[in-house]
Amino acid sequence: MFCKKVNDVTICDIFSCNSVTQHLEIMRILKNLLLSALISTPLVAQEKPNILFIFCDDLGYGDVGVFWQNQRKEANKPDQPWFSTPHIDQMAAEGMLLHAHYCAAPVCAPSRASLFMGRHQGNAPIRDNQFDKVMPNQPTLGTTLKQAGYHTALIGKWGLQGKGKNSTEWPSYPTKRGFDYFLGGVRHRDGHEHYPYDQIHFKNKRTEIWEQDKEISEGLKGCYTTDLFTAATKKWLVDHKKESSDKPFFLFLSYDTPHAATQIATSPYPKGYGVKGGVQWIGKKGRMINTANNSPDNYIHPDYADKMYDHDSDPSTPLVPWTNVSKRYASSIRRIDNSVQDIIQTLKDLGMDENTLIVFTSDHGPSKESYIKENLQPGFFDSFGPFTGIKRDCWEGGIRPGAIVRWPKAIKAGSETELPSQMNDWMATFCEAAGTPIPAIADGTSLIPSLTGKGEQEASTIYVEYTVGGGTPKYAEFPKSRQGAKRGQMQVVREGKLKAIRYNTTKPDTPFMVFDVTKDPREENNLAGKPGIPSQEHWIKAVSRLHGVEKSAKRPYDKLAVSALDITKTTPGVTKKASDKQYAYAYRLTDAKTTTAGDLSISETKGNIEFSGYLKVEKDGSYGFEFAEGVNGVLRIHDILTLDTDSPEPAHATNSLKLTAGYHPFTLTVRANGKATKAPLLWKAPGADKAVAITAASLSH
Template structure:
């Protein structure tokens, strides 16, 4: 018994020691924001071009975050839509092994390692705020859903439980999509949140939780998953200007009084357009001799939604500075998939086409596409005193790499279940970076949009069963797959980001073609609820080497087999 007590003591002591050395971590995930929506990644280029036929947005706070941290220019979503992308992020597995595949929204997140359970093992306090959508779709089990965030490692939850609730940003008023429920842990609390625009609401709650966590125990780190439901439709507007200042004394505040829960819960709902966009005009006919025309209201709304998120990020970063924890807080900003075409606005509004801002950036494809525009994410990472400012990370990676990365930062072994790898060696410039395997599979019944800026051969292209895999600079893409023998289109996405030159037509890439066909079979397991035409195909042997990942103090062991 004495030995057991001593062992337990040292186990707890080690956990506390790790916790004291480990960074706080905030993962900010936005909904349907394209790679091209951020100033630093694409919009600033449109502004500097001086071409008045190219309307642009600005994102000053995210640009500043990038200047003080790193931009991951080649990080991919695990899927081109919300639910599977978030499921892979939270569990650290690719879409070939995930329990949530395709657009299975509200399906229960598997009962396994998650970002939150891993961080709790390292002594972290954990909170999820905002959109969840992975609780399990049996409403008879409400509020005790099988995959409630509190059952997947989080100590506290506040937000929209159901996926579709995130399509309305005024839960009490339900202006365009009906009234929605807000959940705090297991209690439904929406009645108190009149005039609360959800971007503001999640931000105010996040700030309140962080402040209280620091007041309670500054020595113990925290992990926060902050999942916004914007700029995804419906394209609603805030009630008023973003409160000035930011941080502890300014910005958004949690008031806690029914009917006045946050300091922007007043005025008129769906009302405020950012001043930069109120009178914005552009050259719609590319003729300088004719007058410019106003932006359609749809795009003023979209740009305001993006700017509101930018303001929220600036507010949160100011809070970390005010609390003097900014030097040891790792903050990641990303989207879940490429830009969408939904607006859910009345018919009198213009359609919400991502072509207006080229929200997909220098790529082709949008949400639901496995082209780069649907998969390449706007990712910024800040960890002051650790990641040098202005760093550009061009190493290919996926959202599922964040679970191993956070485990590594917390000095924990990476769960064997995870498909991802730690990105710390690249971010910190220390050690050898393990190669990330970029792979996705997805089914979608529609077509790639017929946007004039897209390559002619993929305009209106039937999606169907799709796969994407990356080898170095080469990306293999298959659309409307009928069998495992279907060929990949192969593109060098570093030299050819629009994927316009199919290298698969060249004899030099015959071996690469077969390697891609083999590898996509080796990376996955069939799932009866997301059937694929290649499910029953024999899995090729690993010819040169078989990698067995065994985690011993964070080390990888590679076992080589002949043949």
Template sequence: MNKYKSNTLVVLLLTIVFSSLSASVLAQQKPNIIYILVDDLGYGDLGVFFQNQRLKQLPALKSPHLDEMAQSGAILTQHYANAPVCAPSRASLLTGVNQGNAHVRDNQFDKALENNHTMATMLKNAGYATIAIGKWGLQGTDEKQKLNWPAHPLKRGFDDYFGYMRHADGHEHYPVEGIYRGKKEIWANYKEVSEGFEKCYTTDLWTAKAKNYIIGFEKNNKDKKPFFMYLAYDAPHAVLELPTQSYPTGGGLNGGVQWIGQKGKMISTASGTVDSYVHADYANATYDDDNDRKTPNVPWPDTYKRYATAVRRLDDAVGDIRKLLLDLKISDNTLIVFTSDNGPSIESYLPKSYVDVKPTFFQSYGPFDGIKRDCWEGGVRMPAVVVWPKSISAGKVVATPSMLSDWMPTFARAAKTFAPVRSTGVSLLPSLTDIGKQENGLVYSEYFQAGKTPDFKEFEPDHANRKRNQMQFIRVGDFVGVRYDIQSADDNFEIFNVVKDPKQKDNLASQSGFDKLQAQMKAKVLQARISDPEAPRPYDNAAVPGVGLTGNIKKGLKWSFFKGDFDYVPSLSDQAAAKCGTAKSLNSIKTSKGIMVYQTFIKIDKKGLYSFKVSTGGKAFVKLHEANLLDADFNYKAGEVVQRDVILEEGYHPVTIYSVKSQPQQKITLQFKAEPGEWEDLTARNCFYK
């Protein structure tokens, strides 16, 4: 063989080797994703966020495994629930939309999660295996024909499901021996399987099932697919039942809680006495109940020993799962998020012989005021811990304001795919990894709850015993606007700098210079939402204000073209367009297969009710300001008309139109009209840009 041929062969072999390595690396670039969501855990319940500073003098909780996870990754100190109660918060998490655009709002427990994009459908489309474990509560209410629950997890993008289907079942932490309402149902996909699950404390049960799935998946995963696991615990919420025994030592593949799979012994901790074990750190814990060092300390009330044990059990579960990932050598490329669905609860559902649980004992709301069902920071500020060893620096603190609905676009970017454009969140990866520019997200929520905020003496006098009813909060920079007992869109926000004033003591609304921020907040909350007749608001009929448009205003629409083959309407905010320009109308620019994004301002000459409708041969989506106006995407049939009415103030209103074409000749029709009036196409006659 001559020298030239020898060198050519070497180059060829090296090319093959490096190509194989590149393919392998690319396959590993998509991380496994485990999203751990717990129920009613407050910002202040974790050591790293708040409890560690209480350890020396006050009753305190410990979370060593989560503290270690935080040291290995990142904590998000300004992370918010989408709502201050579980059903709407979890629904917004799974669908990636805030409460101003959500289908499940207020206290709509067991309402069917809308048949639209979810984290699971998005990641499944990106090549992931998907599983949900634990509490669901978003299935719909077809109790007569359980197999026809309209929003069963398997109908919302998950390949597998194991857990409590109904919301109320999640109040109980023993499926068989529940001390509050008795036996509960466990569903494995479409089969009810609770027989044989005696003595299975649900924190242990969901953990054992999660470990069993991961072990089996890795053993049989010949295609090297990544997996997405939504692991939704029902603790420490509601009935504060205790485990049967101490958490098994070791953790991981050979230790910790294990799945046995035998009736009567389904998991390794299904023995001993139900509702019996108090964690050793708390069994004999005492505290200074009267703040007098001269008097002896007294034992913690049993209620709080129970709460502390439930939280510590979750901490053990997280440590167990992380050890398993290490044992299986998949830890480095697994992204784990741990957080809660809303603030701490005042509910314990224990017999009357127990003292009522109060979040004040451990100051579970942290440095804030407010609890579950409140729009004060304590009701909506969440502890969030994230680890992804080779992508997120150890010990990182992320102060970017964010919400649960930001996780869908975050996971999309991590999975090298696109979030659906209907998502109102933004990717947090730039803040977590220091790669790329962090987009500003929208932190906004609305909620209704009758009654009042609890009258805890630890709360500011103006926050305690406050009438709730219709509530709202919005964050702009360091400032949060809060409204309680809203009567109309004209009600003023109380405004607080929650970075400097986390307890929201100093209402800045009446101070000089805050009138512009007040007006901005009032406009923003109308521009970012769409009304829902099943969750009526006193501002539903308020006209959406326009925006100021000055300078060199031209007639027509701006457009950007992104080439590609898209199965749904994607968010491309961080992508560079292949082409861009201006046009006098939709469909006037010839393009190949891909997506056209049109941006324009519609000029409204008179305040009133306006109707919008869209139809297309492909898929489309229309946003008005920051609200999701028209959805012709998920399960859309070509040619269908999607229509919505909205009340608009006189002025300019930004509209963004997304049109996905699978064939170059496909067209989109978007029209609007005043009521009464004639339909108008969007053209240079009524559209403007700068």
């Protein structure tokens, strides 16, 4: 007997059918199933794009040539020093510039967590300065793409591991969050020093570099991390081609430069790029890479070694040399620039370039930290670009690093967009590119229409909340009205061209400043209260619909009621979508047929069911929500992640919301397990003794 398992269906006994018609029908089914199996073969699997995400640490919008430095070069003013990123510029010329791409927060841990989890800071479990906090076991870029058949790796900085001392103890070590391979610094502090073995600046704090379950820093003498991570990336790509070419890959390359120690390489970048040139992995202790030598922190790029500038903007005085720290800063970024070209050439050498989607961006704006005697001055090169603010600011300079995307197969060379987007959009974007569903727990919208020029781009949600002490630096390049601005609790929402922002927020109704950041990128002209500009009430309502309470990051607006929409008429019933496809998580149904249902009941089915519409709230007050026993799902009210029972570890979720009377949009996504239930979702109204089923009378669309 011939038996074969195809797409989880076992085909046996096809010759034992009772009629010719039945035999032909089975043969037809078998033919289709075998064709389906062929579509999954390695040759066609590569139709899914490879994904390479290159993430820098503290690289400002103004630090990239094509975004800003080239404009300084063209101006050719002696008092405006500039440097080059020729290879990153070439990447941009071959792809797309995202001028208005925002990070999730102006400091690394929350920004990275939001990126990996696809959730903005109103729904994220890691906020403010929660470095080294555990990232919960919920869908991540790694787990989602791994389930979609991707070979996954993370090389470089992490900082989201939780408490522990080693890979066994850390609860959210990268290999426990969807990455098949990891090499890099685990703890936040490990990203501050760029020579792990040599410990030039932090002799009392050992920097650790881990590869899988082994700490390897003792073998990294003379290794500069930019070179180390680049060489490891190239080696991983070569190995992937040899061993896993039947799978697409997702590689997250997380540089820890130019942040912190302002260290530089050992020597010139090796000649040539790609498989046979550039930096290379040697793999020997004390000679792990080909640029490891006994001259750490030594190499200033020759383009900058003898640079002079007009330090006092006075043509009558002599030019003076660039500061040492500025030469170092420019050299460290030039090293990243070389590395980008080295990796792209490696992809070309391996025949993987055409269908590899590459994203290049930074975790937030530039820093003034240098960890050496000479302080770094972001204004020396205008690392913040045409904006106001730096790292830890929510002005554009702190939260708008921009992005470059290259995908030869799908993106038109030399394209640009001014449409706002945010880092939490990459989860949805990569899922669509990979042909896998977007987790219901994720925020964000796919940027595929913008990138490819096909279809209509859905507007992204741009939302930031963050708190820290101190204030905006008093740099002459910033408007006087913004210099020294006390930070405290900061909050941002952008709608179209308008950005609403408030600093030093002390109460729920602290007023917002409003700026048209397309015309006023320095945020100099506050439009709040001007004709045609939305009122303070509008912006306060807008943020109330985005902010979910996180107990570890208290906000002065935590008790702000979520405002109902300004609508008065709806249609009874809710919209319903269903799919029989089963994944390890509840997912959005973007293409499924839409029907109308009178209630939220679920039949005996398996798969994914999505209800959406409005909840009618009769009176102001606090409403609790819970799923019926055995129901796995995700509930969103407005854009607030309200309830989750679907993840291995329950997601950050509010569970109860203070709502104003009126209509509140919701999306309920259930991962159906074959058990019928008439009331999967319950709520407890103000003053009620217990939670009850949400009835049809409270549902509409």
